[in-house]
Amino acid sequence: xxxxxxxxxxxxxxxxxxxxxxxxxxxxxxxxxxxxxxxxxxxxxxxxxxxxxxxxxxxxxxxxxxxxxxxxxxxxxxxxxxxxxxxxxxxxxxxxxxxxxxxxxxxxxxxxxxxxxxxxxxxxxxxxxxxxxxxxxxxxxxxxxxxxxxxxxxxxxxxxxxxxxxxxxxxxxxxxxxxxxxxxxxxxxxxxxxxxxxxxxx
Amino acid sequence: xxxxxxxxxxxxxxxxxxxxxxxxxxxxxxxxxxxxxxxxxxxxxxxxxxxxxxxxxxxxxxxxxxxxxxxxxxxxxxxxxxxxxxxxxxxxxxxxxxxxxxxxxxxxxxxxxxxxxxxxxxxxxxxxxxxxxxxxxxxxxxxxxxxxxxxxxxxxxxxxxxxxxxxxxxxxxxxxxxxxxxxxxxxxxxxxxxxxxxxxxx
DNA sequence: ATTCAAGATTGCATAGTCTGCATTTTTGCG
DNA sequence: CGCAAAAATGCAGACTATGCAATCTTGAAT
Numbered sequence: 001x002x003x004x005x006x007x008x009x010x011x012x013x014x015x016x017x018x019x020x021x022x023x024x025x026x027x028x029x030x031x032x033x034x035x036x037x038x039x040x041x042x043x044x045x046x047x048x049x050x051x052x053x054x055x056x057x058x059x060x061x062x063x064x065x066x067x068x069x070x071x072x073x074x075x076x077x078x079x080x081x082x083x084x085x086x087x088x089x090x091x092x093x094x095x096x097x098x099x100x101x102x103x104x105x106x107x108x109x110x111x112x113x114x115x116x117x118x119x120x121x122x123x124x125x126x127x128x129x130x131x132x133x134x135x136x137x138x139x140x141x142x143x144x145x146x147x148x149x150x151x152x153x154x155x156x157x158x159x160x161x162x163x164x165x166x167x168x169x170x171x172x173x174x175x176x177x178x179x180x181x182x183x184x185x186x187x188x189x190x191x192x193x194x195x196x197x198x199x200x201x202x
Numbered sequence: 203x204x205x206x207x208x209x210x211x212x213x214x215x216x217x218x219x220x221x222x223x224x225x226x227x228x229x230x231x232x233x234x235x236x237x238x239x240x241x242x243x244x245x246x247x248x249x250x251x252x253x254x255x256x257x258x259x260x261x262x263x264x265x266x267x268x269x270x271x272x273x274x275x276x277x278x279x280x281x282x283x284x285x286x287x288x289x290x291x292x293x294x295x296x297x298x299x300x301x302x303x304x305x306x307x308x309x310x311x312x313x314x315x316x317x318x319x320x321x322x323x324x325x326x327x328x329x330x331x332x333x334x335x336x337x338x339x340x341x342x343x344x345x346x347x348x349x350x351x352x353x354x355x356x357x358x359x360x361x362x363x364x365x366x367x368x369x370x371x372x373x374x375x376x377x378x379x380x381x382x383x384x385x386x387x388x389x390x391x392x393x394x395x396x397x398x399x400x401x402x403x404x
Numbered sequence: 405a406t407t408c409a410a411g412a413t414t415g416c417a418t419a420g421t422c423t424g425c426a427t428t429t430t431t432g433c434g
Numbered sequence: 435c436g437c438a439a440a441a442a443t444g445c446a447g448a449c450t451a452t453g454c455a456a457t458c459t460t461g462a463a464t
Contacts, residue, residue, distance in 0.1 A: 064401045202323070
Protein backbone atom coordinates (compact mmCIF):
# COMPACT_ATOMS: atom_id res chain seq x y z
CA UNK A 1 0.00 0.00 0.00
CA UNK A 2 2.91 2.29 0.78
CA UNK A 3 4.42 1.64 -2.63
CA UNK A 4 1.12 2.29 -4.39
CA UNK A 5 0.48 5.52 -2.55
CA UNK A 6 3.93 6.73 -3.54
CA UNK A 7 4.19 5.61 -7.16
CA UNK A 8 0.64 4.97 -8.30
CA UNK A 9 -0.99 1.56 -8.26
CA UNK A 10 -0.28 0.60 -11.83
CA UNK A 11 3.44 1.12 -11.43
CA UNK A 12 3.78 -1.28 -8.55
CA UNK A 13 4.99 -4.64 -9.81
CA UNK A 14 4.74 -7.93 -8.03
CA UNK A 15 8.51 -7.99 -7.89
CA UNK A 16 8.55 -4.68 -6.09
CA UNK A 17 5.96 -5.79 -3.57
CA UNK A 18 7.71 -9.08 -2.96
CA UNK A 19 11.07 -7.45 -2.46
CA UNK A 20 9.62 -4.88 -0.09
CA UNK A 21 8.02 -7.71 1.85
CA UNK A 22 11.24 -9.69 1.87
CA UNK A 23 9.88 -12.71 0.05
CA UNK A 24 10.16 -14.10 -3.43
CA UNK A 25 7.73 -13.21 -6.18
CA UNK A 26 6.63 -16.82 -6.27
CA UNK A 27 5.63 -16.65 -2.63
CA UNK A 28 3.46 -13.64 -3.35
CA UNK A 29 1.32 -15.79 -5.57
CA UNK A 30 1.02 -18.39 -2.86
CA UNK A 31 -0.98 -15.85 -0.90
CA UNK A 32 -2.71 -13.77 -3.54
CA UNK A 33 -4.40 -15.01 -6.67
CA UNK A 34 -3.61 -11.85 -8.54
CA UNK A 35 -1.59 -8.71 -8.20
CA UNK A 36 -4.69 -6.58 -7.76
CA UNK A 37 -5.96 -8.65 -4.89
CA UNK A 38 -3.34 -7.28 -2.57
CA UNK A 39 -4.84 -3.82 -2.97
CA UNK A 40 -8.34 -5.08 -2.43
CA UNK A 41 -7.97 -7.66 0.30
CA UNK A 42 -7.62 -5.09 3.05
CA UNK A 43 -10.26 -5.75 5.63
CA UNK A 44 -11.35 -9.11 4.32
CA UNK A 45 -12.70 -10.07 7.71
CA UNK A 46 -15.33 -7.37 7.49
CA UNK A 47 -17.44 -9.64 5.39
CA UNK A 48 -17.83 -12.25 8.09
CA UNK A 49 -18.44 -9.70 10.84
CA UNK A 50 -21.19 -8.02 8.85
CA UNK A 51 -22.88 -11.34 8.23
CA UNK A 52 -22.84 -12.17 11.91
CA UNK A 53 -24.15 -8.74 12.85
CA UNK A 54 -27.02 -9.13 10.41
CA UNK A 55 -27.97 -12.40 12.03
CA UNK A 56 -27.71 -11.01 15.56
CA UNK A 57 -29.58 -7.78 14.91
CA UNK A 58 -32.73 -6.92 16.90
CA UNK A 59 -35.76 -8.74 15.59
CA UNK A 60 -37.80 -5.64 14.94
CA UNK A 61 -35.44 -4.29 12.32
CA UNK A 62 -36.04 -4.77 8.62
CA UNK A 63 -33.26 -6.62 6.80
CA UNK A 64 -32.15 -3.37 5.23
CA UNK A 65 -31.92 -1.69 8.61
CA UNK A 66 -29.96 -4.57 10.05
CA UNK A 67 -27.57 -4.44 7.13
CA UNK A 68 -27.26 -0.67 7.36
CA UNK A 69 -26.30 -0.79 11.04
CA UNK A 70 -23.92 -3.68 10.57
CA UNK A 71 -22.10 -1.84 7.84
CA UNK A 72 -22.07 1.39 9.82
CA UNK A 73 -20.25 -0.36 12.66
CA UNK A 74 -17.78 -1.82 10.20
CA UNK A 75 -17.08 1.53 8.60
CA UNK A 76 -16.54 3.06 12.01
CA UNK A 77 -13.96 0.43 12.92
CA UNK A 78 -12.26 1.20 9.67
CA UNK A 79 -11.94 4.85 10.56
CA UNK A 80 -9.87 3.85 13.57
CA UNK A 81 -7.03 2.22 11.68
CA UNK A 82 -6.18 5.56 10.15
CA UNK A 83 -2.70 4.60 9.00
CA UNK A 84 -3.52 1.76 6.67
CA UNK A 85 -6.82 3.11 5.52
CA UNK A 86 -5.57 6.55 4.68
CA UNK A 87 -3.12 4.97 2.29
CA UNK A 88 -5.74 2.58 1.05
CA UNK A 89 -8.19 5.38 0.35
CA UNK A 90 -5.48 7.40 -1.35
CA UNK A 91 -4.62 4.51 -3.62
CA UNK A 92 -8.20 3.68 -4.49
CA UNK A 93 -9.13 7.28 -5.13
CA UNK A 94 -6.85 7.23 -8.16
CA UNK A 95 -8.19 3.95 -9.44
CA UNK A 96 -11.98 3.85 -9.70
CA UNK A 97 -11.95 0.30 -10.92
CA UNK A 98 -10.10 -0.94 -7.87
CA UNK A 99 -12.33 1.11 -5.60
CA UNK A 100 -15.40 -0.61 -6.92
CA UNK A 101 -13.79 -4.00 -6.52
CA UNK A 102 -12.54 -3.24 -3.07
CA UNK A 103 -15.92 -2.35 -1.67
CA UNK A 104 -17.89 -4.60 -3.92
CA UNK A 105 -15.80 -7.69 -3.58
CA UNK A 106 -14.91 -7.81 0.08
CA UNK A 107 -16.92 -5.84 2.55
CA UNK A 108 -19.63 -7.56 0.67
CA UNK A 109 -19.31 -11.06 -0.59
CA UNK A 110 -22.82 -10.44 -1.76
CA UNK A 111 -23.84 -14.04 -1.85
CA UNK A 112 -22.70 -14.67 1.70
CA UNK A 113 -24.50 -11.56 2.79
CA UNK A 114 -27.62 -12.65 0.99
CA UNK A 115 -27.48 -15.94 2.86
CA UNK A 116 -27.39 -14.09 6.15
CA UNK A 117 -30.36 -11.98 5.12
CA UNK A 118 -32.19 -15.09 4.00
CA UNK A 119 -31.58 -16.86 7.28
CA UNK A 120 -32.66 -13.80 9.16
CA UNK A 121 -36.07 -13.76 7.54
CA UNK A 122 -36.25 -17.53 7.57
CA UNK A 123 -36.32 -17.85 3.81
CA UNK A 124 -32.84 -19.19 3.34
CA UNK A 125 -31.53 -22.62 2.65
CA UNK A 126 -30.65 -24.36 5.95
CA UNK A 127 -28.13 -26.35 3.98
CA UNK A 128 -25.80 -23.45 3.57
CA UNK A 129 -26.55 -20.63 5.93
CA UNK A 130 -24.93 -21.96 9.10
CA UNK A 131 -21.69 -23.55 8.00
CA UNK A 132 -21.06 -21.24 5.09
CA UNK A 133 -21.53 -18.16 7.23
CA UNK A 134 -18.13 -18.62 8.82
CA UNK A 135 -16.05 -19.34 5.79
CA UNK A 136 -13.39 -16.81 4.97
CA UNK A 137 -13.83 -14.68 1.91
CA UNK A 138 -10.18 -15.24 1.15
CA UNK A 139 -10.99 -18.73 -0.06
CA UNK A 140 -11.57 -18.83 -3.73
CA UNK A 141 -14.57 -20.59 -5.08
CA UNK A 142 -15.48 -22.04 -8.41
CA UNK A 143 -18.21 -20.52 -10.51
CA UNK A 144 -20.16 -23.74 -10.14
CA UNK A 145 -20.16 -23.56 -6.35
CA UNK A 146 -21.24 -19.94 -6.34
CA UNK A 147 -23.99 -20.81 -8.76
CA UNK A 148 -25.11 -23.63 -6.51
CA UNK A 149 -25.33 -21.29 -3.55
CA UNK A 150 -27.20 -18.72 -5.57
CA UNK A 151 -29.76 -21.24 -6.69
CA UNK A 152 -30.88 -21.77 -3.13
CA UNK A 153 -31.43 -18.06 -2.52
CA UNK A 154 -34.56 -16.04 -3.00
CA UNK A 155 -34.66 -12.86 -5.03
CA UNK A 156 -35.33 -10.62 -2.06
CA UNK A 157 -32.32 -11.51 0.11
CA UNK A 158 -30.11 -11.28 -2.93
CA UNK A 159 -31.48 -7.85 -3.73
CA UNK A 160 -31.14 -6.49 -0.20
CA UNK A 161 -27.55 -7.63 -0.02
CA UNK A 162 -26.61 -6.26 -3.42
CA UNK A 163 -28.38 -2.96 -2.95
CA UNK A 164 -26.95 -2.54 0.54
CA UNK A 165 -23.44 -3.04 -0.72
CA UNK A 166 -24.09 -0.68 -3.58
CA UNK A 167 -25.40 1.95 -1.22
CA UNK A 168 -22.27 1.80 0.88
CA UNK A 169 -20.15 2.04 -2.21
CA UNK A 170 -22.01 5.11 -3.44
CA UNK A 171 -21.84 6.72 -0.03
CA UNK A 172 -18.11 6.14 0.22
CA UNK A 173 -17.42 7.30 -3.31
CA UNK A 174 -19.54 10.39 -2.87
CA UNK A 175 -17.81 11.24 0.37
CA UNK A 176 -14.30 10.50 -0.91
CA UNK A 177 -14.72 13.18 -3.51
CA UNK A 178 -15.86 15.78 -0.98
CA UNK A 179 -14.08 14.82 2.20
CA UNK A 180 -13.69 18.41 3.29
CA UNK A 181 -17.26 19.53 2.82
CA UNK A 182 -19.28 16.85 4.57
CA UNK A 183 -19.14 14.22 7.30
CA UNK A 184 -19.32 10.61 6.22
CA UNK A 185 -21.95 9.86 8.84
CA UNK A 186 -24.33 12.28 7.19
CA UNK A 187 -23.78 10.90 3.72
CA UNK A 188 -24.27 7.40 5.00
CA UNK A 189 -27.50 8.23 6.79
CA UNK A 190 -28.93 10.13 3.85
CA UNK A 191 -28.11 7.30 1.49
CA UNK A 192 -30.04 4.73 3.46
CA UNK A 193 -32.91 7.15 4.02
CA UNK A 194 -33.31 7.45 0.27
CA UNK A 195 -33.26 3.70 -0.04
CA UNK A 196 -35.76 2.98 2.68
CA UNK A 197 -38.09 5.54 1.16
CA UNK A 198 -38.04 3.73 -2.17
CA UNK A 199 -36.01 6.38 -3.98
CA UNK A 200 -38.85 8.80 -4.74
CA UNK A 201 -38.13 12.05 -6.55
CA UNK A 202 -36.53 14.13 -3.81
CA UNK B 203 -18.01 -15.59 -28.12
CA UNK B 204 -18.29 -18.81 -30.06
CA UNK B 205 -14.89 -19.93 -28.84
CA UNK B 206 -15.72 -19.08 -25.26
CA UNK B 207 -19.03 -20.90 -25.33
CA UNK B 208 -17.27 -23.97 -26.65
CA UNK B 209 -14.10 -24.07 -24.57
CA UNK B 210 -14.80 -21.90 -21.54
CA UNK B 211 -13.83 -18.26 -21.30
CA UNK B 212 -10.58 -18.70 -19.44
CA UNK B 213 -9.21 -21.07 -22.08
CA UNK B 214 -9.68 -18.62 -24.93
CA UNK B 215 -6.40 -16.88 -25.64
CA UNK B 216 -5.93 -13.67 -27.55
CA UNK B 217 -4.07 -15.66 -30.18
CA UNK B 218 -7.05 -17.93 -30.67
CA UNK B 219 -9.45 -15.02 -30.98
CA UNK B 220 -7.18 -13.20 -33.40
CA UNK B 221 -6.67 -16.23 -35.57
CA UNK B 222 -10.40 -16.95 -35.67
CA UNK B 223 -10.96 -13.34 -36.65
CA UNK B 224 -8.25 -13.50 -39.30
CA UNK B 225 -6.08 -10.76 -37.86
CA UNK B 226 -2.87 -10.64 -35.89
CA UNK B 227 -2.79 -10.64 -32.13
CA UNK B 228 -1.32 -7.17 -32.25
CA UNK B 229 -4.35 -5.91 -34.11
CA UNK B 230 -6.62 -7.31 -31.44
CA UNK B 231 -5.06 -4.93 -28.96
CA UNK B 232 -5.58 -2.03 -31.31
CA UNK B 233 -9.30 -2.50 -30.75
CA UNK B 234 -9.57 -3.86 -27.23
CA UNK B 235 -7.66 -2.66 -24.21
CA UNK B 236 -7.73 -6.06 -22.64
CA UNK B 237 -8.62 -9.62 -23.43
CA UNK B 238 -11.67 -9.53 -21.16
CA UNK B 239 -13.09 -6.49 -22.86
CA UNK B 240 -14.06 -8.49 -25.89
CA UNK B 241 -16.43 -10.55 -23.76
CA UNK B 242 -17.89 -7.52 -22.07
CA UNK B 243 -18.18 -4.99 -24.86
CA UNK B 244 -21.26 -6.63 -26.35
CA UNK B 245 -24.05 -4.11 -26.42
CA UNK B 246 -21.93 -1.12 -25.54
CA UNK B 247 -24.47 1.20 -27.16
CA UNK B 248 -27.07 0.29 -24.56
CA UNK B 249 -25.57 2.75 -22.18
CA UNK B 250 -26.26 5.73 -24.40
CA UNK B 251 -29.77 4.59 -25.30
CA UNK B 252 -30.72 4.16 -21.65
CA UNK B 253 -29.45 7.62 -20.83
CA UNK B 254 -31.50 9.14 -23.61
CA UNK B 255 -34.60 7.22 -22.56
CA UNK B 256 -34.22 8.45 -19.00
CA UNK B 257 -34.13 12.02 -20.23
CA UNK B 258 -37.10 11.56 -22.54
CA UNK B 259 -39.31 9.72 -20.07
CA UNK B 260 -42.75 11.13 -19.10
CA UNK B 261 -42.50 13.87 -16.53
CA UNK B 262 -44.71 12.21 -13.97
CA UNK B 263 -42.39 9.26 -13.47
CA UNK B 264 -39.94 9.11 -10.61
CA UNK B 265 -36.32 8.78 -11.68
CA UNK B 266 -36.34 5.14 -10.59
CA UNK B 267 -39.41 4.42 -12.71
CA UNK B 268 -37.87 6.12 -15.71
CA UNK B 269 -34.71 4.10 -15.27
CA UNK B 270 -36.66 0.89 -14.78
CA UNK B 271 -38.61 1.35 -18.00
CA UNK B 272 -35.55 2.40 -19.97
CA UNK B 273 -33.72 -0.70 -18.91
CA UNK B 274 -36.71 -2.92 -19.55
CA UNK B 275 -36.78 -1.74 -23.15
CA UNK B 276 -33.08 -2.41 -23.48
CA UNK B 277 -33.36 -5.88 -22.07
CA UNK B 278 -36.18 -6.63 -24.43
CA UNK B 279 -34.12 -5.58 -27.43
CA UNK B 280 -31.43 -7.86 -26.18
CA UNK B 281 -33.77 -10.83 -26.16
CA UNK B 282 -34.27 -10.33 -29.89
CA UNK B 283 -30.68 -10.90 -30.92
CA UNK B 284 -30.98 -14.46 -29.69
CA UNK B 285 -27.92 -15.71 -31.51
CA UNK B 286 -25.25 -13.53 -30.01
CA UNK B 287 -26.85 -13.16 -26.64
CA UNK B 288 -27.50 -16.80 -26.06
CA UNK B 289 -23.80 -17.40 -26.46
CA UNK B 290 -23.02 -14.36 -24.39
CA UNK B 291 -25.29 -15.49 -21.59
CA UNK B 292 -23.86 -18.98 -21.73
CA UNK B 293 -20.35 -17.63 -21.42
CA UNK B 294 -21.14 -15.23 -18.61
CA UNK B 295 -23.10 -17.81 -16.65
CA UNK B 296 -19.88 -19.70 -16.08
CA UNK B 297 -17.94 -16.62 -15.08
CA UNK B 298 -19.64 -14.59 -12.35
CA UNK B 299 -16.91 -12.01 -12.39
CA UNK B 300 -17.38 -11.26 -16.07
CA UNK B 301 -21.14 -11.21 -15.65
CA UNK B 302 -20.88 -8.51 -13.05
CA UNK B 303 -18.54 -6.51 -15.23
CA UNK B 304 -20.65 -6.95 -18.30
CA UNK B 305 -23.80 -5.60 -16.73
CA UNK B 306 -22.08 -3.29 -14.34
CA UNK B 307 -19.62 -1.77 -16.74
CA UNK B 308 -21.60 -1.25 -19.90
CA UNK B 309 -25.36 -1.24 -19.76
CA UNK B 310 -24.59 1.07 -16.96
CA UNK B 311 -21.76 3.51 -17.10
CA UNK B 312 -23.10 4.54 -13.76
CA UNK B 313 -21.71 8.01 -13.81
CA UNK B 314 -23.21 8.77 -17.19
CA UNK B 315 -26.50 7.40 -16.01
CA UNK B 316 -26.33 9.46 -12.88
CA UNK B 317 -25.83 12.55 -15.02
CA UNK B 318 -28.98 11.74 -16.95
CA UNK B 319 -30.91 11.30 -13.71
CA UNK B 320 -29.50 14.54 -12.40
CA UNK B 321 -30.50 16.45 -15.50
CA UNK B 322 -33.93 14.90 -15.36
CA UNK B 323 -34.61 16.27 -11.91
CA UNK B 324 -32.81 19.50 -12.67
CA UNK B 325 -30.09 18.93 -10.12
CA UNK B 326 -27.29 18.15 -12.51
CA UNK B 327 -24.34 20.08 -13.70
CA UNK B 328 -25.21 21.92 -16.93
CA UNK B 329 -21.52 21.73 -17.76
CA UNK B 330 -21.59 18.05 -18.44
CA UNK B 331 -25.06 16.71 -18.91
CA UNK B 332 -25.68 17.71 -22.52
CA UNK B 333 -22.43 17.08 -24.31
CA UNK B 334 -21.34 14.17 -22.19
CA UNK B 335 -24.65 12.40 -22.65
CA UNK B 336 -23.69 11.44 -26.16
CA UNK B 337 -20.20 10.23 -25.61
CA UNK B 338 -19.57 6.59 -26.33
CA UNK B 339 -18.82 4.31 -23.45
CA UNK B 340 -16.16 2.72 -25.59
CA UNK B 341 -13.90 5.67 -24.96
CA UNK B 342 -11.64 5.16 -22.02
CA UNK B 343 -11.33 7.85 -19.46
CA UNK B 344 -8.76 8.76 -16.87
CA UNK B 345 -9.50 8.46 -13.19
CA UNK B 346 -9.12 12.20 -12.88
CA UNK B 347 -11.82 12.93 -15.44
CA UNK B 348 -14.23 10.51 -13.85
CA UNK B 349 -13.57 12.09 -10.50
CA UNK B 350 -14.24 15.51 -11.93
CA UNK B 351 -17.58 14.37 -13.29
CA UNK B 352 -18.51 12.75 -9.99
CA UNK B 353 -17.77 15.90 -8.07
CA UNK B 354 -20.50 17.73 -9.90
CA UNK B 355 -23.10 15.10 -9.10
CA UNK B 356 -25.44 14.95 -6.14
CA UNK B 357 -25.78 11.90 -3.95
CA UNK B 358 -29.30 11.09 -5.04
CA UNK B 359 -28.74 10.78 -8.80
CA UNK B 360 -25.65 8.73 -8.15
CA UNK B 361 -27.60 6.43 -5.87
CA UNK B 362 -30.52 5.95 -8.23
CA UNK B 363 -28.20 5.06 -11.08
CA UNK B 364 -26.10 2.66 -9.04
CA UNK B 365 -29.05 0.97 -7.39
CA UNK B 366 -30.89 0.69 -10.69
CA UNK B 367 -27.96 -1.00 -12.33
CA UNK B 368 -27.55 -3.29 -9.35
CA UNK B 369 -31.21 -4.22 -9.48
CA UNK B 370 -30.92 -5.23 -13.12
CA UNK B 371 -27.84 -7.25 -12.35
CA UNK B 372 -29.54 -9.10 -9.53
CA UNK B 373 -32.62 -9.73 -11.64
CA UNK B 374 -30.56 -11.12 -14.49
CA UNK B 375 -28.40 -13.25 -12.23
CA UNK B 376 -31.39 -14.61 -10.40
CA UNK B 377 -33.14 -15.45 -13.62
CA UNK B 378 -30.08 -16.95 -15.29
CA UNK B 379 -29.91 -19.56 -12.58
CA UNK B 380 -33.56 -20.51 -12.95
CA UNK B 381 -34.31 -19.88 -16.60
CA UNK B 382 -36.71 -22.80 -16.80
CA UNK B 383 -38.82 -21.98 -13.76
CA UNK B 384 -39.65 -18.31 -14.21
CA UNK B 385 -40.08 -15.59 -16.82
CA UNK B 386 -37.58 -12.78 -16.79
CA UNK B 387 -40.33 -10.19 -17.00
CA UNK B 388 -41.71 -11.33 -13.66
CA UNK B 389 -38.34 -11.29 -11.95
CA UNK B 390 -37.65 -7.84 -13.32
CA UNK B 391 -40.98 -6.44 -12.17
CA UNK B 392 -40.72 -7.96 -8.70
CA UNK B 393 -37.21 -6.60 -8.28
CA UNK B 394 -38.22 -3.03 -8.92
CA UNK B 395 -41.35 -3.40 -6.80
CA UNK B 396 -39.16 -4.32 -3.85
CA UNK B 397 -36.97 -1.32 -4.55
CA UNK B 398 -39.77 1.19 -4.90
CA UNK B 399 -41.27 -0.07 -1.66
CA UNK B 400 -38.03 0.63 0.20
CA UNK B 401 -37.13 -3.03 0.69
CA UNK B 402 -39.33 -3.72 3.72
CA UNK B 403 -39.40 -7.19 5.24
CA UNK B 404 -41.52 -9.11 2.76
C1' DA C 405 -3.42 5.67 -64.28
C1' DT C 406 -0.14 7.52 -60.88
C1' DT C 407 1.20 9.20 -56.76
C1' DC C 408 1.05 10.19 -52.21
C1' DA C 409 -0.46 10.61 -47.50
C1' DA C 410 -3.23 8.90 -43.82
C1' DG C 411 -4.68 5.10 -41.60
C1' DA C 412 -4.72 0.18 -40.65
C1' DT C 413 -2.20 -3.83 -39.88
C1' DT C 414 1.68 -6.32 -38.61
C1' DG C 415 6.21 -8.19 -36.56
C1' DC C 416 9.35 -7.75 -33.08
C1' DA C 417 11.11 -6.74 -28.64
C1' DT C 418 10.17 -6.20 -24.02
C1' DA C 419 7.94 -5.92 -19.45
C1' DG C 420 4.93 -8.02 -16.54
C1' DT C 421 1.36 -11.53 -14.74
C1' DC C 422 0.44 -16.11 -13.35
C1' DT C 423 0.87 -21.39 -13.00
C1' DG C 424 2.97 -25.95 -12.44
C1' DC C 425 6.61 -28.57 -10.77
C1' DA C 426 10.66 -29.90 -8.41
C1' DT C 427 13.73 -28.52 -4.75
C1' DT C 428 15.18 -26.43 -0.64
C1' DT C 429 14.30 -24.29 3.78
C1' DT C 430 11.80 -23.65 7.94
C1' DT C 431 8.88 -25.12 11.62
C1' DG C 432 6.91 -27.83 15.12
C1' DC C 433 7.02 -31.84 17.69
C1' DG C 434 7.97 -36.47 19.48
C1' DC D 435 18.20 -34.75 17.61
C1' DG D 436 15.74 -36.05 13.90
C1' DC D 437 11.77 -36.32 11.10
C1' DA D 438 7.63 -35.01 8.64
C1' DA D 439 4.57 -31.37 7.31
C1' DA D 440 4.29 -26.79 5.79
C1' DA D 441 6.31 -22.82 3.74
C1' DA D 442 9.24 -20.72 0.55
C1' DT D 443 11.85 -20.70 -3.53
C1' DG D 444 13.77 -21.13 -8.32
C1' DC D 445 12.80 -22.00 -12.82
C1' DA D 446 10.52 -22.84 -17.05
C1' DG D 447 6.76 -21.68 -19.76
C1' DA D 448 2.25 -19.68 -21.27
C1' DC D 449 -0.18 -15.55 -21.68
C1' DT D 450 -1.35 -10.51 -21.47
C1' DA D 451 -0.13 -5.98 -22.84
C1' DT D 452 2.59 -1.90 -24.87
C1' DG D 453 5.84 0.74 -27.70
C1' DC D 454 8.04 1.19 -31.97
C1' DA D 455 9.13 0.73 -36.61
C1' DA D 456 8.03 -1.30 -40.92
C1' DT D 457 4.60 -2.67 -44.27
C1' DC D 458 0.29 -2.76 -46.51
C1' DT D 459 -4.40 -0.52 -47.87
C1' DT D 460 -7.26 2.93 -49.11
C1' DG D 461 -8.89 6.77 -51.10
C1' DA D 462 -8.36 11.20 -52.88
C1' DA D 463 -5.83 14.54 -55.72
C1' DT D 464 -3.41 15.09 -59.81
